[in-house]
Amino acid sequence: MSTFVQQKNSQPAPQGVREAILAKPGFGDYFTDHMSHVRYTKDQGWHAHTVKPYGPLVLDPAAAVFHYAQEIFEGMKAYRHADGSVWTFRPTKNAERMNKSAARLALPEISAEDFVGSLRALVELDEAWVATPKDAADEVSLYLRPFMIASEKFLGVRASHEADYYVIASPAGPYFAGGIKPVDIWLSKDLKRAGTGGTGFAKCGGNYAASLQAGNQAAEKGCQQVMFTDAKESKYLEELGGMNLMLVTKDNELITPSVSETILDGVTRRSLLELAPSIGLTPVERDIEVAEWRERAAAGEIVEAFACGTAAVITPIGRLVSDDFTIEQSTEPGEAAMKLRSTLLDIQYGRAEGPEGWMV
Ligand code: PMP
Numbered sequence: 001m002s003t004f005v006q007q008k009n010s011q012p013a014p015q016g017v018r019e020a021i022l023a024k025p026g027f028g029d030y031f032t033d034h035m036s037h038v039r040y041t042k043d044q045g046w047h048a049h050t051v052k053p054y055g056p057l058v059l060d061p062a063a064a065v066f067h068y069a070q071e072i073f074e075g076m077k078a079y080r081h082a083d084g085s086v087w088t089f090r091p092t093k094n095a096e097r098m099n100k101s102a103a104r105l106a107l108p109e110i111s112a113e114d115f116v117g118s119l120r121a122l123v124e125l126d127e128a129w130v131a132t133p134k135d136a137a138d139e140v141s142l143y144l145r146p147f148m149i150a151s152e153k154f155l156g157v158r159a160s161h162e163a164d165y166y167v168i169a170s171p172a173g174p175y176f177a178g179g180i181k182p183v184d185i186w187l188s189k190d191l192k193r194a195g196t197g198g199t200g201f202a203k204c205g206g207n208y209a210a211s212l213q214a215g216n217q218a219a220e221k222g223c224q225q226v227m228f229t230d231a232k233e234s235k236y237l238e239e240l241g242g243m244n245l246m247l248v249t250k251d252n253e254l255i256t257p258s259v260s261e262t263i264l265d266g267v268t269r270r271s272l273l274e275l276a277p278s279i280g281l282t283p284v285e286r287d288i289e290v291a292e293w294r295e296r297a298a299a300g301e302i303v304e305a306f307a308c309g310t311a312a313v314i315t316p317i318g319r320l321v322s323d324d325f326t327i328e329q330s331t332e333p334g335e336a337a338m339k340l341r342s343t344l345l346d347i348q349y350g351r352a353e354g355p356e357g358w359m360v
Pocket of ligand 1: 075239240241242244264265266267268269308309310311
């Protein structure tokens with residue numbers, strides 16, 4: 001593993017400022033004192049591993065990322081346990097996914113050692129930014145955002161020969177500050193985020209750019225999130241703009257669309273499928289038609305729906321709203337969703353033992 005050279009920030013946030021931020025962090029608004037950085041050139045490979053003061057980047061206006069969106073990222077959290085130690089959740093899953101994204105976006109792959117090393121190096125310097133939860137409802141964490149950009153100064157359309165990889169960190173508060181409430185989801189049938197052979201499975205900025213207009217439409221309809229369907233027929237449920245979808249049947253099946261070329265392989269999704277049997281749910285990965293959710297919810301056979309991802313863990317879905325129909329799923333968080341949610345959070349916060357190797 002490469003060593004990350006420490007360049008300490010000579011002007012870190014004063015303790016009082018940091019504590020005020022940690023008392024009310026929100027999400028994605030504040031950043032810690034440092035960032036990890038690794039440089040890539042075609043000749044030298046990955047080199048110059050450093051943790052340095054957080055701050056603006058200097059990039060050439062012709063850098064490829066600005067023109068052809070050659071960019072990928074990851075998202076994960078660091079949690080403080082009761083004994084004061086700080087942990088990340090399944091970081092090698094994020095490393096694997098980052099490299100799948102890198103391959104698809106023609107960016108250089110980075111070793112899992114460097115990926116995990118970059119997180120470790122940053123959290124070591126900025127440990128004071130990982131808040132201590134007051135109780136189990138106090139879902140505070142340090143959100144970690146690794147990302148990689150094509151930085152070569154060149155306007156020709158080809159894969160960049162230079163890249164930079166960074167990790168920045170942002171304190172995160174409980175996602176549902178006022179208690180967990182089901183959200184309404186807009187079913188996007190005209191705007192799509194991904195198609196066969198495209199980049200849907202990759203975590204690249206372009207996918208999110210492609211999803212934002214649908215997000216605006218959802219807001220106009222009074223919905224908080226977007227449910228995307230397949231690009232061809234609008235027949236199959238895929239995923240939300242930043243979360244995977246799960247449905248629970250009255251027979252205790254936990255159903256989710258199979259990961260494919262067009263769906264992100266969520267670490268939360270995978271973990272919940274693995275934990276499901278321990279709470280009496282049978283995990284099922286398969287194609288799900290919009291019509292199936294509609295018909296089986298009406299028949300009382302689909303009893304819960306929720307979205308899952310790193311930021312909110314599990315978000316219960318109240319209604320699915322579309323142009324021509326609405327599925328009234330539920331007004332309260334479902335029992336299975338809440339049980340899965342607390343099972344996963346207990347592992348992440350060290351209150352329960354998880355499967356071997358999940359906490360690092
Ligand atoms: N789908 C999309 C499009 C996402 O952006 C995310 C968040 N990374 C997820 C699903 C959930 O993935 P994870 O559980 O790894 O956060």
